[in-house]
Amino acid sequence: xxxxxxxxxxxxxxxxxxxxxxxxxxxxxxxxxxxxxxxxxxxxxxxxxxxxxxxxxxxxxxxxxxxxxxxxxxxxxxxxxxxxxxxxxxxxxxxxxxxxxxxxxxxxxxxxxxxxxxxxxxxxxxxxxxxxxxxxxxxxxxxxxxxxxxxxxxxxxxxxxxxxxxxxxxxxxxxxxxxxxxxxxxxxxxxxxxxxxxxxxxxxxxxxxxxxxxxxxxxxxxxxxxxxxxxxxxxxxxxxxxxxxxxxxxxxxxxxxxxxxxxxxxxxxxxxxxxxxxxxxxxxxxxxxxxxxxxxxxxxxxxxxxxxxxxxxxxxx
Numbered sequence: 001x002x003x004x005x006x007x008x009x010x011x012x013x014x015x016x017x018x019x020x021x022x023x024x025x026x027x028x029x030x031x032x033x034x035x036x037x038x039x040x041x042x043x044x045x046x047x048x049x050x051x052x053x054x055x056x057x058x059x060x061x062x063x064x065x066x067x068x069x070x071x072x073x074x075x076x077x078x079x080x081x082x083x084x085x086x087x088x089x090x091x092x093x094x095x096x097x098x099x100x101x102x103x104x105x106x107x108x109x110x111x112x113x114x115x116x117x118x119x120x121x122x123x124x125x126x127x128x129x130x131x132x133x134x135x136x137x138x139x140x141x142x143x144x145x146x147x148x149x150x151x152x153x154x155x156x157x158x159x160x161x162x163x164x165x166x167x168x169x170x171x172x173x174x175x176x177x178x179x180x181x182x183x184x185x186x187x188x189x190x191x192x193x194x195x196x197x198x199x200x201x202x203x204x205x206x207x208x209x210x211x212x213x214x215x216x217x218x219x220x221x222x223x224x225x226x227x228x229x230x231x232x233x234x235x236x237x238x239x240x241x242x243x244x245x246x247x248x249x250x251x252x253x254x255x256x257x258x259x260x261x262x263x264x265x266x267x268x269x270x271x272x273x274x275x276x277x278x279x280x281x282x283x284x285x286x287x288x289x290x291x292x293x294x295x296x297x298x299x300x301x302x303x304x305x306x307x308x309x310x311x312x313x314x315x316x317x
Contacts, residue, residue, distance in 0.1 A: 001037065004033050005031070008026075027094070030097070031096040032099075034099045034101075034112060036102075036112075037101075050075070052075065052098075056077040056091070067080050067196075068193065080194055081190045082143050083143035085190070086101055094208050099112065130209035137198070141191075145226075147187060151184065155237055162248060163244070174245070191224055191231060202214060259316065265307060277296055
């Protein structure tokens with residue numbers, strides 16, 4: 001699906017994609033072309049209308065590119081990713097901008113709709129490519145904060161489960177910990193190259209980015225640095241949670257081993273006495289004793305009670 005919007009000075013106008021050729025000739029207005037789930041025909045049309053470089057179009061068709069910024073004679077090409085790992089391809093020209101993306105999951109609100117609403121609300125009187133790019137990238141980076149907040153809430157819940165005295169499913173806790181670790185690694189892989197892209201934009205490597213947009217992009221650059229710091233902090237907290245979980249599991253296992261060892265030692269004395277008097281030798285003085293049976297049971301009971309009290313005092317039981 002192709003959505004084409006024209007932003008003449010002080011106004012907004014929806015245009016037919018077939019009229020793009022005429023609209024981009026007017027250098028006093030901004031044209032934004034948003035393509036969702038493009039077909040081969042859509043990409044071929046856009047490539048012909050805007051004279052997009054074949055190598056950039058090859059990246060768009062193959063998808064799954066690393067976040068990057070590439071320069072071509074009459075346009076620039078940016079690859080970025082949302083926190084939901086949706087690839088966003090952006091073409092930047094003198095007075096036009098093209099965004100290409102796959103369709104978002106139905107349960108997730110469209111970040112591009114939010115970017116469009118925000119741009120049309122706060123855009124300056126003379127809308128520029130640089131300011132539109134700022135709004136889009138800012139929405140992308142803001143999504144990193146939302147996902148980081150979700151991870152932080154999940155880590156807090158897991159920490160409560162780990163240190164809880166109530167029994168928990170250890171396999172489920174381990175699964176959740178490693179799922180968070182995998183997501184944090186993914187977020188960092190998305191945010192780090194995005195930082196490099198923003199740094200290149202701030203170095204004015206794209207000539208159509210105006211000074212006002214540079215000032216706003218500095219704020220986005222600061223946000224992505226904060227997002228990376230949050231990911232690193234959460235990775236450290238997650239590592240501490242894993243260590244704490246393993247330590248608690250080891251401590252619980254030690255307690256179980258202590259109990260088993262204690263009861264084994266307690267029963268050893270009674271087992272030894274029963275074993276001795278169960279050998280049935282003919283010449284055992286106690287076998288003919290009237291109180292031998294009661295005496296043996298009394299010794300067993302004494303050893304058991306004494307052993308239990310001793311291990312209880314050592315906090316092994």
